[in-house]
Amino acid sequence: MELPSINLKVIIMFHWFLAIWATLVHEMSPSYGWSNFTALALGVWAVANPESVDAITMFLAGLVLSMASDPVSLGLTYHVYSQAPAVRFSCGVAILSLIVKPVSIYFVYCMYRERGGQIEVTIRGLSPPTRRADYEPIADSDAPHLLGGSPPPPLAASGSPHQFAPPHQFAPPHQFAPPTTLAPSPQY
Secondary structure: OOOOOOOHHHHHHHHHHHHHHHOOOOOOOHHHHHHHHHHHHHHHHHHHOOOOHHHHHHHHHHHHHHHHHHHHHHHHHOOOOOOOHHHHHHHHHHHHHHHHHHHHHHHHHHHHHHOOOOOOOOOOOOOOOOOHHHOOOOOOOOHHHHOOOOOOOOOOOOOOOOOOOOHHHOOOHHHOOOOOOOOOOOOO
16 A cells, blocks of 8 residues: 655644644753754755755654654653643644654655655664666686786696695704804994
């Protein structure tokens, strides 16, 4: 089932009204207003530049970050014993805005994809699924030549690419050449 397309201006106006009503009282944290109105300013930028992927990306990021900071602002400023109707109304509208933001984020994400955004969000993992056709095989015999390396060594007579000496053919430690002596360094 395809969800209906919602205009970006409707989302911005709806969240603007909710942010205005949530900041009616001075008890609300200033960070709540700053985060929401900054996200809405980024939304206005996205409306002004309808082909810009950067503008819609910043608006999407602003909505996500404001959704993450809203519970902190509400938790620090709302007092359970506050009986003032204006405070309760403002906090209720802020909670309503917090509940509606994931739906708005989904619609803005769809608009981001329509504008050419490439981020793919999957439920099962943090990264988008990979396609095997995008990768080149690394077992290609021409790969060292392409990278400027030396060609692979020819096969030995035994058919193995590596020819190792048996352990009994190694020289004993006393038959090694003595270390070269270095000339003494001049004293300064």
